[in-house]
Amino acid sequence: MKTLTKSEMQVMNILWDMQRGACVADVLARYDEPRPAYTTVATFMKILEQKGFVERRKGQGKLFFYTPMMTRERYRREMMEDVKQTFFGGSLTSLVSFFAREERLRDDQIAEILSIIERGGDHADA
Numbered sequence: 599m600k601t602l603t604k605s606e607m608q609v610m611n612i613l614w615d616m617q618r619g620a621c622v623a624d625v626l627a628r629y630d631e632p633r634p635a636y637t638t639v640a641t642f643m644k645i646l647e648q649k650g651f652v653e654r655r656k657g658q659g660k661l662f663f664y665t666p667m668m669t670r671e672r673y674r675r676e677m678m679e680d681v682k683q684t685f686f687g688g689s690l691t692s693l694v695s696f697f698a699r700e701e702r703l704r705d706d707q708i709a710e711i712l713s714i715i716e717r718g719g720d721h722a723d724a
């Protein structure tokens with residue numbers, strides 16, 4: 599799977615949050631200050647289209663609208679699967695053990711994770 603750079607991910611998060619197609623100016627308006635140049639965001643949109651993350655459609659005049667080709671959840675799922683395969687030999691147990699050790703989970707966090715597992719994975723962020 600193709601991955602997103604930090605800057606591309608920022609654009610995709612804006613598009614996903616908007617939940618509709620957007621032009622470069624729409625995306626630029628949602629950046630925090632200091633905002634990048636219009637041409638910088640336009641370049642990111644073009645790269646995202648080339649990578650297959652967004653679809654471009656013509657608007658009025660020279661305006662183009664960009665729509666995500668996959669959901670944030672699908673991207674997250676595919677990226678985590680790649681991490682699991684690449685760094686943990688496909689073992690979910692190894693992946694979870696790594697984060698449990700590295701994150702130094704509090705008791706309430708462990709309880710929440712166990713509750714999610716018991717419910718079969720239902721969680722608001724899933």
